Amino acid sequence: MNEYLSNSYAESYDARYAEGGYMDGWEPAKKRRVQEIIRQLQLPITGRALDFGCGRGVFTVVLQEALPGWEIVGSDFSAKAIELARQAHPELHFHTPESLELQPGSFDLVFTHHVLEHVTDLRAALDDMNEMVKPEGHMVHTLPCGNPGSFEYDLCLLRRNGINEAAEGRFYYEDPGHVRRLTTAQLDEHLSSYGFQRRLAYFMNQRWGALDFMTRSVPSVIHDVADPSDAVDSGAARTLRRLRTRLRIVAFIRNPVPVVGRRKPALALRALLYPCTLALNAWFSRKVEAEWAARKSDPRGSEMFLAYSRVSAQR
Numbered sequence: 610m611n612e613y614l615s616n617s618y619a620e621s622y623d624a625r626y627a628e629g630g631y632m633d634g635w636e637p638a639k640k641r642r643v644q645e646i647i648r649q650l651q652l653p654i655t656g657r658a659l660d661f662g663c664g665r666g667v668f669t670v671v672l673q674e675a676l677p678g679w680e681i682v683g684s685d686f687s688a689k690a691i692e693l694a695r696q697a698h699p700e701l702h703f704h705t706p707e708s709l710e711l712q713p714g715s716f717d718l719v720f721t722h723h724v725l726e727h728v729t730d731l732r733a734a735l736d737d738m739n740e741m742v743k744p745e746g747h748m749v750h751t752l753p754c755g756n757p758g759s760f761e762y763d764l765c766l767l768r769r770n771g772i773n774e775a776a777e778g779r780f781y782y783e784d785p786g787h788v789r790r791l792t793t794a795q796l797d798e799h800l801s802s803y804g805f806q807r808r809l810a811y812f813m814n815q816r817w818g819a820l821d822f823m824t825r826s827v828p829s830v831i832h833d834v835a836d837p838s839d840a841v842d843s844g845a846a847r848t849l850r851r852l853r854t855r856l857r858i859v860a861f862i863r864n865p866v867p868v869v870g871r872r873k874p875a876l877a878l879r880a881l882l883y884p885c886t887l888a889l890n891a892w893f894s895r896k897v898e899a900e901w902a903a904r905k906s907d908p909r910g911s912e913m914f915l916a917y918s919r920v921s922a923q924r
Contacts, residue, residue, distance in 0.1 A: 638897065640671045642813065643722065643751060646914045647675040649809055650747060654678045656717035661738055662686075662724035666694030669701055672720055682716075684709050714743045722751045726787045731799070739803040748805060748917045753783070754812060755790040758909030760819045764834065764852075767845035782833045793908055796915060805917040812910030817896040819911055824860040824893070831856045862889050 655678045660669040663683030673681045683703040685691050694703040719738045728734040742748060755778040756762070765771030765780050773779045777789030797807050814822065823834055835853035840846035862885050865878065904910070 635667055638901075640668070642811065642901070642914055643668060643671050643749075644675040646749060646809055646811055646916050647672065647720075650749075650916055650918075652676065652679075652718065652747065656680075657682070657715065658718040658720060659684060659716045659741060661719050661721050661741075662727070663694060663703065664690045664722075666698045666701060666703060668720070668722045669694065669703070670698055673701065676718075679717075682709070711741060713740045714746075716741050716746065717743055718747045718749065720749045723753075725750060725752045725791065725796070726789055729788055731789070735799055735803070742919075745919050747919070748800065749915070750796065750917075751912070751914050752796075753780075753787065753790045754908075754911050754913040755780075755792045755795075756812075756908045756910070756913075759814060759911040760816045761814070761911040762909075767840055767849055768836075769839050769841055781839075782830075782836075793913060793915065800917050804920050806920050807915060808918050809914075809916040810908070811905045811914040812908055812912065813897075813901055813905065813914075814911040815900060815904050815907055815909050817893070817900045820856075820859075821893045821897050823856055824863055825890075826860075828857070828860065831860060859889070862886060863893070 656676070657680045658672055658676060660666075660672055660681065660683040663669045663685050664687070666683050669681055669683035673679070681701060683691075683694055683701060684706060685694070685703075686706060688705055691703045691705050694701075719742045721738075725731060725734070738748065755772075761780060762772075768781055771781045772790075773781065778792070779787055779790050783790070793807075793810060800807075823831055831853060835849045835856060837846040837849035837853070840849055862882060864886070865882050
């Protein structure tokens with residue numbers, strides 16, 4: 610997996626994992642989404658699955674829960690991530706690519722969670738995944754979605770170069786570690802060259818999921834997402850300024866700590882806001898769940914869960 614990244618790029622991920630908190634804060638709802646699509650594939654009772662780019666092993670555990678009769682292996686280019694995964698989940702198997710000695714076609718399923726947007730050489734990464742999976746195997750990929758029509762996509766249209774075509778469709782506010790944002794059709798095309806056809810596609814964050822993420826993130830996220838400084842025109846700038854104000858108000862009610870702090874003078878305000886915080890967070894949770902139930906097949910989302918099977922596996 611190291612050949613997909615430069616040495617400096619790989620070292621930056623080791624540093625992120627060493628600092629703590631990176632790739633370990635996935636909400637339970639996200640884990641349920643992944644398990645849902647895995648179970649929809651109706652895979653055999655036993656088999657072998659690889660969590661490719663497993664990080665701290667959060668979704669290696671999710672795979673094990675979805676496929677309890679399977680052997681689940683996690684692999685990551687970051688030695689620090691593998692160290693942390695082994696400490697947190699000693700019952701599972703974790704390896705760096707160097708220690709993962711495999712014969713071609715060793716796995717029935719290859720899974721990735723937010724990996725494909727990070728690798729600098731996508732084709733090389735997919736080549737390796739294809740070699741690891743059996744001739745009648747499966748792949749499941751969860752990743753940011755570049756399909757038109759989501760709230761975030763439309764937000765990008767308000768900015769100059771909001772969708773960076775030179776960076777393979779990357780949205781302007783994304784983490785610097787993201788080097789692309791694929792559409793569903795683009796990933797379909799990549800995997801069809803290996804004989805895979807898409808069997809299932811789920812999408813989230815058409816609107817409420819995106820607003821939920823923005824208003825429970827750190828304040829800098831709202832600042833960056835609704836930055837009017839590079840708007841396409843004055844009308845777009847006004848729209849972004851209004852959005853920034855509204856998002857900041859909602860974010861403050863949902864979590865006032867980043868603004869008021871933890872000192873004693875702020876405790877009274879936090880106590881006054883607490884019933885509103887609980888109510889608003891519960892309201893967002895209901896909206897997000899309702900959006901998933903009603904629109905998970907709607908491709909106008911900013912995140913996608915795509916399942917593929919080799920063509921021969923469907924005959």
